[in-house]
Amino acid sequence: MKNDLTVRRVIALLLTYVTLCVAGGVVGGVFFIPAVLGLNEAARVVGPSLKVEDIDFDVTSLPQKSTIYASDNKTVIASFYAQNRTVVPLRQISQPMQQAAVAREDKRFFEHSGVDVQGVVRAFVQTFIKHGDTQGGSSLTQQYVKNVLLVEAKENNDPIAEYHATEDTVARKIREMLIAVQMEKQYSKPEILQGYLNIAQFGRNNLYGVETAARRYFNVSAADLNIGQAATIASITKNPSRYDPSVPQNQPEAEKQRNIVLDLMFQQHFISQADHDKFRAEPIAQTLNLQDNSTQVGCQVAGDAGFFCDYATKQILNSKEFGKTAKDRNKLLNEGGLNIYTTMDVNANASAMQAARDTIPLNDPSGFEVVIAAVRPGTGEVLGFGINRIYDPTDAAHSDPTRTAVNYAVDQQDGGGTGWGVGSTWKPINTVAWMRQGRSITETVHPQGLYPRHSFSCSGYSGIANSWSVHNSEGGTGGAESVLDGLVHSHNTTQAAMAQQIGMCSIVDTAKTLGYHNAPTNDKVLSSKNWPGSLIIGTVASSPLTMANVYATIAANGVQCTPIALKKVVNKQGESLKVPSANCHQAIDPAIAQTTAYAMNQGVVRSDGQAKAAQLDNGRKTFAKTGTNGDTPMLTAGFVPNQVAAFVSVGNAEHDVSFKGKTINGQSHGTWYGYQIAAPAWKAFMNKYLADANIPIDNDYGNPDPKYMGGGGASGNGAGQSNGDSNNNNRNSQNSQQKQGEGQEQYGEDAGGEE
Structure with a gap:
């Protein structure tokens, strides 16, 4: 009884096929197939307004691969996709490929009206009368319908619809037939063939569409597929996992299936006997030119560009420009067929990664990270990152x-950590704040060792402690000196004396104006009520990218920009999408930027300057500042005007681990300072990038404005230096002078020490 019922259901299905075919009408006449397939210019991408049963058959709406490019617009960083597919119009698919698909799947494609009656009869006889292999009898149009229903179900995350799109039931066949017949009334044969060739699965590992298959197996476009290649691809759809020729053990069966397609193409008069024999004689393994990377996905396959790739994708996933919700933005990235053109400079990223790993190798026993961020001044363009780690988002990274x-170079919300204490690299911010109050950097200030907390805040300090004890890294408060010398020698006490005079509000406002913000996602906003040390000698938690961008403002004549990773994003319709803006604007007076640059350069060129180790090659004018946050991270920041600003952090990115007594990359020091390891890393990156990018030397920047030099111009050896500077006696020794003001934060507060 059960078998009889099955036979009756099949007969009912057969009758339904016939009825639908009659109701749908028969295509008048038999097309001259080569002529039809040759009318490529008449074939067009199906318009989104053409729908059948509210199902969108627009070929451009199919999930497509998104590709991220470097700033040269040609170097591929990574690809993202839910389905690895590149949609192409029929005119960009070779005639042999079109013919192979028709020969393999539906030889009467150009004769029927969506349902192949003869095919159904043949399948019925073969399956139920001859008891042979199960035959489906589906036309190429029906197969296209089935694939579209399956894609729609997956896109809607609808497992029930996905099941119904693939279940082996009469109901599914009837639905496919109904839609297929309607499709034949609304769409041309070339349009249907175009849709099928773009949606079908042509291999394992999520490989869809003929263009992707052509690139994967033969490293050619679909337009250039020859007869043998076309037959190979056309044969795969019957069983993608078994007939995928990229798998060595599959190749004997894949070759057999290819030859079957060649036989069909010859029998259906698509190819000559000579071409049939020629391509049938070729071993399939010798015809392949496999491109392994074509099916790899995500930032984990981006190599040393992985950290930048992660940052760029976060800009898409976190930006409202790309969708109202996180789910919308994620779908756009993985299915939207985007071409994403980024700001990553290939030379800069490679140089940063090399400098980081040369400074402290991956497997160095110290375990310290070296992190580099680079920005192009005046543009906001992030050029690249260097981290002495391998980017790996898999569970393998846990052990x-x-x-x-x-990415320890960026903010927490962008995939980074909670930031680094920036130490004395903060001090140029104080210098800018000083000049914004109309003060000269040649003015002398008189440091103290103990300051009332309220004397720093313009709006009243809200903390518990009433006083702040501050001294320099070698101990003591030092003597009176100019603001310029305070920066050159990196004296904490001089910074405190400056802040007491101009107030915390001016420092907070200047930091924000230069582009500073804290790294933790939910961290409190900078405020004049913060305790003094955080905003005077740099114990705030910042990302290297933020600090590089602060220095970029000084390097660009005071033009401040928001860091950006995306230059242009084009969707699969060829439309440019809005991307986050750099919002470049004049933030500080160019004269202040130039004078600050001059002061930083003095720290490099003067014999008693803290940043001498950062001097760049070939006499290039160098603007840099080193720092050490207590005995934990070591830092260096600097720039080449209008070309590149970079920030280097060295330390443990997750915990405060002391450098004291550590052996790093084979070197040992009782006490480490920024000039010993962070400055050489910064210099190595800058020198290599500048050389590789052929950036010419331009030493015209850094001219101080007389009004910020006490009206009398600048002395090359520290204008305004006080004769009473009690530290002068220590400056004859390079080691002692370099240690002297390195920005090491020491706090001996009345309410309890805080480091």
Whole structure:
């Protein structure tokens, strides 16, 4: 009884096929197939307004691969996709490929009206009368319908619809037939063939569409596929996992299936006997030119560009420009067929990664990270990142300290950590704030060792402690000196004396104006009520990218920009999408930027300057500042005007681990300072990038304005230096002078020490 019922259901289905075919009408006449397939210019991408049963058959709406490019617009960083597909119009698919698909799937494609009656009869006879292999009898149009229903179900995350799109039931067949017949009334045969060739699966590992298959197996476009290649691809759809020729053990069966397609093409008069014999004789393994990377996805396959790739994708996933919700933005990235053109400079990123790993190798016993961020001044363009780690978002990174998915160069919301104490690299911000109050950097200030907290705040300090004890890294408060010398020698006490005179409000406002913000996502906003040390000698938690961008403002004549990773994003319709803006604007007076640059350069060129180790090659004018935050991270920041600003952090990105007594990359020091390791890393990156990018030397920047030099111009050896500077006696020794003001924060507060 059960078998009889099955036979009756099949007969009912057969009758339905016939009825639908009659109701749908028969295509008048038999097309001259080569002529039809040759009318490529008449074939067009199906318009989104053409729908059948509210199902969108627009070929451009199919999920497509998004590709991220470097700033040269040609170097591919990574690809993202839910389905690895590149949609192409029929005119960009070779005639042999079109013919192979028709020969393999539906030889009467150009004769029927969506349902192949003869095919159904043949399948019925073969399956139920001859008891042979199960035959489906589906036309190429029906197969296209089935694929579209399956894609729609997956896009809607609808497992029930996905099941109904693939279940082996009469109901599914009837629905496919109904839609197929309607489709034949609304769409041309070339349009249907175009849709099928773009939607079908042509291999394992999520490989869809003929263009992707052509690139994967033969490294050619679909337009250039020859007869043998076309037959190979056309044969795969019957069983993508078994007939995928990229798998060596599949190749004997893949070759057999290819030859079947060649036989069909010859029988259906698509190819000559000579071409049939020629391509049938070729071993399939010798015809392949496999492109392994074509099916790899995500930032984990971006190599040393992985950290930048992660940052760029976060800009898409976190920006409202790309969708109202996170789900919308994620779908756009993975299915939207975007071409994403980024700001990553290939030379800059490669140089940063090399400098980071040369400074402290991946497997160095110290375990310290070296993190570099680089920005192009005046544009906001992020040029690249260097981290002495391997980017790896998989679980393998949990047990391997050389791997991580955390980009320690960026803010927490952008995939980074909670930031680094920036130490004395903060001090140029104080210098800018001083001049914004109309003060000269040649003015002498008189440091103290103990300051009332309220004397720093313009709006009243809200903390518990009433006083702040501050001294320099070598101990003591030092003597009176100019603001310029205070920066050159990196004296904490001089910074405190400056802040007491101009107030915390001016420092907070200047930091924000230069582009500073804290790294933790939910961190409190900078406020004049913060305790003095955080905003005077740099114990705030910042990302290297933020600090590089602060220095970029000084490097661009005071033009401040928001960091950006995206230059242009084009969707699959060829439309340019809005991207986050750099919002470049004049933030500070160019004269202040130039004078600050002059002061930084003095720290490099003067014999007693803290940043001498950062001097760049070939006499290039160098603007840099080193720093050490207590005995934890070591830092260096600087720039080449209008070309590149970079920030280097060295330390443990997740915990405060002391450098004291550590051996790093084979070197040992009782006490480490920024000039010993961070400055050489910064210099190595800058020198290599500048050389590789052929950036010419231009030493015209950094001219101080007389009004910020006490009206009398600048002395090359520290204008305004006080004769009473009690530290002068120590400056004859390079080691002692370099240690002297390195920005090491020491706090001996009345309410309890805080480091």
